[in-house]
Amino acid sequence: MERPIPVKRNSLVLSAVLFILAAFAWAGWANFEYRKQAAERVLAAAPQAEVAQEAATGELQYVSPLIGKPAPPFGLEDLNGKKISLADYKGHALVLNFWATWCTPCKIETPWLIELRNQYAAQGVEVLGISADDIDREDPARLADEKRQIARFVQQLQIPYPVLIDGDSVSKPYGGLDDLPTSFYVNRSGIVVAAQVGLTSKDEIESNIKKALEGSK
Amino acid sequence: MSEPASQRVGKSALRIAVALALLLASFQTQAQAQSLTTRSATKPAVTYLFPEQITVPAGKPATVELHFRISPGLHINSHTPSDEELIPTTLSFPASSGVRLENAAYPPGTQFALPLDPATKLSVYSGEFIIQTRIVAAAGNHLVEASLRYQACDNSACMPPKTITVPIDVIGK
Numbered sequence: 001m002e003r004p005i006p007v008k009r010n011s012l013v014l015s016a017v018l019f020i021l022a023a024f025a026w027a028g029w030a031n032f033e034y035r036k037q038a039a040e041r042v043l044a045a046a047p048q049a050e051v052a053q054e055a056a057t058g059e060l061q062y063v064s065p066l067i068g069k070p071a072p073p074f075g076l077e078d079l080n081g082k083k084i085s086l087a088d089y090k091g092h093a094l095v096l097n098f099w100a101t102w103c104t105p106c107k108i109e110t111p112w113l114i115e116l117r118n119q120y121a122a123q124g125v126e127v128l129g130i131s132a133d134d135i136d137r138e139d140p141a142r143l144a145d146e147k148r149q150i151a152r153f154v155q156q157l158q159i160p161y162p163v164l165i166d167g168d169s170v171s172k173p174y175g176g177l178d179d180l181p182t183s184f185y186v187n188r189s190g191i192v193v194a195a196q197v198g199l200t201s202k203d204e205i206e207s208n209i210k211k212a213l214e215g216s217k
Numbered sequence: 218m219s220e221p222a223s224q225r226v227g228k229s230a231l232r233i234a235v236a237l238a239l240l241l242a243s244f245q246t247q248a249q250a251q252s253l254t255t256r257s258a259t260k261p262a263v264t265y266l267f268p269e270q271i272t273v274p275a276g277k278p279a280t281v282e283l284h285f286r287i288s289p290g291l292h293i294n295s296h297t298p299s300d301e302e303l304i305p306t307t308l309s310f311p312a313s314s315g316v317r318l319e320n321a322a323y324p325p326g327t328q329f330a331l332p333l334d335p336a337t338k339l340s341v342y343s344g345e346f347i348i349q350t351r352i353v354a355a356a357g358n359h360l361v362e363a364s365l366r367y368q369a370c371d372n373s374a375c376m377p378p379k380t381i382t383v384p385i386d387v388i389g390k
Contacts, residue, residue: 100377102302102303102378103374103375104303104331104337104339104370104375105331105333105375108334134378149302178376178377180374180377197374198371198374199372199373199374200373
């Protein structure tokens, strides 16, 4: 005849099982909380853009959380190594145009920007072309090659306005710049009045330039 | 007739264990859902489909076709883009993986033009595409983490160049 298992030993086994399961449950909960907080931190780190439907036309439009706020300050080098900052253009209506040499839609958009910049220059409009091409500051030979590539693009398209490099370094406060071209329109008071992602039309760019010229002296 | 005390304790332990296991499973499902939500926000434009595992003769060249899928509405430059400034799609194998990539034959690109510039023809891949590779594997099991570099666009915007990992379990026999 089998001897019954003593109740004391059963309780010990039960406690051990419960402890292990509780540890698993705690680990699962901690993992969930950690991921949740990490995701929240990532979302909070950069202003998130949204796509919203325009009431008048029903078209989907890019809505940047920067609209109505001061343009995030930056200081970047141009192709000659000269430091240019946003503050240098205080009092201008600005188009901050993020682009890259590998971006075909940017190539289509740039001549429109040049024409509109020349058309509105007398009213104080300036375009700052900000290249988001990778920049390798560790390797001088590679850096020179990357600069050459950007310069070739500038020359090909005969860009007359300042072109700054290393746009990636300022992408975070501008919302991440996951798509190019992306432009921000800043009025004379330094406030972002419009933003645009992707290739739209020359008319839309002109309409945004007019917004940057309006409502600020 | 009442159950002996040891059996009652055993049954209670089982019930508690099942309840805790269900609770744990629920936490893990929630954690996975959170992870998927985060990943979907940065989902790559290109996904590696298959093969996950292959067996090839050790030390001899073998042909392996790698299958990829591009997200709908997007295209990537082919291996031979129409413009030298555009970034070609390129496959590479790490040098120390135990598997050598002898050759990669890329499919020809399809001619494509952006609606706002119909005159400029681009050479792109869209949908699914296959890269035919010739590899030589040493004897043994090798988890190769190959890389595919590409640059994706849709009709109006481009995303920065990206490199995805192509994991292949290569068994050299």
